[in-house]
Amino acid sequence: MELDPIILGHNQFIGVSHLSQDAARARVERFSDLERVGELLRFCVSEGVRGMMLSSHPRARDILDYLRAEGLADSLNLYPLIPFAQGYVRRMNAVGMPGMLKEIALSAPWRTRASIAVEGGLGLARRDLTRLLGAFVDIEMLTFKGLETRAVFLHDAFVDLALALGAREQLEFFDGFVRRRYGLRPGYVTMNFPLLVGSFRRWGFDRPLVMTTFNSAGFQMNPSREACERALAERYAEVVAMSTLAAGYLKPAEAFRYVNSLPGIASVVVGVSTVEHARETFTLIGRDTGI
Amino acid sequence: MSDEISAGIVGLGKMGIAHLAILNALEGVAVKAVAERQALVRKGLGTVLPGVPSYSDYRRMLERERLDAVFVTSPTALHVSVASDCAESGAAFFVEKPLGLSATECEPLVRRAAELGTVNMVGYCKHYLETFRAAKDLLDGGKLGAPVYVTSHMYVSQLFARGSGWRYKKASSGGGVLNILATHLVDVLVWFFGDVESVSCALKSHYSSEVEDFAHAYLTFSSGLAGPLDASWSVRGYRLPEIEVTVQCEGGVLTVNEDCLRYSSDSDGGQHLLYKQDLFEGVPVYVGGAEYTREDEHFIECVRAGSSPELDVGYGCRVQRVTDAMYDSARSGRTVAVQGGAA
Structure with missing residues (x-):
């Protein structure tokens, strides 16, 4: 399935800013009114930009409900980002790890819950956490049921942990599970792009879909901007560039000049918060948006 | 070896x-x-x-x-x-x-x-975060002059119902938001400004039954610097933990948090703003x-x-003494001298 050349990021809709928490709070205010999200997305769709990243953040569920009600959801190609990592970290801090696993299981509708009780129950009895990962994916994917979905991205918190641990079996399980159960392409978000390329090559992953940081400031490019550019030049992975503005730090013109100069970027994730901002961004990216 | x-x-x-x-x-x-x-x-x-x-x-x-x-x-x-x-x-x-x-x-x-x-x-x-490291260098460099008054907070939106797990049991955690979370802030203050001489502190529990969810203290440092500290894990609007320190110096003012370092100096009259992006350096492997x-x-x-x-543990103990004095003060309702504060 083809990737959209431009994918809208979701951070601005769910109150996340990697520039500062002040900026994040301003975003919460701006988009507390779903009408504004709708207005912006209608404009993007009219410009031919249909790709949209969305996590299973509780706020994202509200947005999806609204988009379904407005008939906008069918115009979008969704790229789920799972799981909603920060939420789990917070719950783990609040109720501990066993408490959190219980909450996850109980949050699923009864039909899924029954299948998890079988799969997850067996998994727990066998103490095999790899299989529990499947139940986890199922619960997270409920949010996106019935919507046009192009690929499922595993959150960088999990990918980077798995890469550092060399958790080949778990990553292979995710890869196969998403393909088999959902018929979708698995994707990986990472802040360790060269490490991913090295590991995935060794493990025999075939042309993985990877979302990773590329910006002229070198921000969040580990171990360095140069090493990431070298890994990109290998053209082993299909790359979706993220943090292209270095979390709002770079001016768009400069930022997209750099991204457009890179070889082999398949798609770009952009955060747009107003119609004017979206128009400027799409022009600067200057790509064939497939209209 | x-x-x-x-x-x-x-x-x-x-x-x-x-x-x-x-x-x-x-x-x-x-x-x-x-x-x-x-x-x-x-x-x-x-x-x-x-x-x-x-x-x-x-x-x-x-x-x-x-x-x-x-x-x-x-x-x-x-x-x-x-x-x-x-x-x-x-x-x-x-x-x-x-x-x-x-x-x-x-x-x-x-x-x-x-x-x-x-x-x-x-x-x-926090010693290994770019913005705090840069703030420490700037303060030590003397460009802003001697610190006079410092206000600081540490907040995160974490707990809005009864918590469970070891963090919320006094026997396993030693305390609530102060000992578990705001110890980072106390560390930053001791790192930046040296030992604390005395504290007066008030604590409040709302969601937790055994430990505090809110802490407020007034700290006086051995150097004569003083000011309030506020901490909570039950405030809204902080998706990630945030520490912010603002220090009024004889020759300028500095504010630092995880995202940026902002300062102005009376001598050059300039406003300076450094983002973490300005200071970023990659690491061999990034996990969280x-x-x-x-x-x-x-x-x-x-x-x-x-x-x-x-x-080292000696330093860890110095930070602990400040936290201890804050709990003592909250219990007694008095200003408490930090044990071995000048050591």
């Missing part, structure tokens, strides 16, 4: 797993064993790192394995006893913050580690925050060289 450092980990909670992953990926370190009480977690680890033995009792791990360095990432109440056992076994140790439940509990460990010459470190990770990789690299380097890390 061979070039490769053999490491062990005690306690596979959130931080234990993060250190495990970082150490596993760093060059020149090999994780040789872990200890964790929960069988489920041990089993899960077995599927990811089948070559790494896991123990239900860390003492057995220390007996059986030859470890150069041990990371102590258990609940706070166990930090001091586990770290002491590591030192006696001949291993260097890294202990997560805070060092313990009280300075009284920590002091014998500080003495014993010194006697044995054990390389040790306390995980006050570059600061964790940097602190682990520093510790491992010290273990290899046999040198003393910047943040």
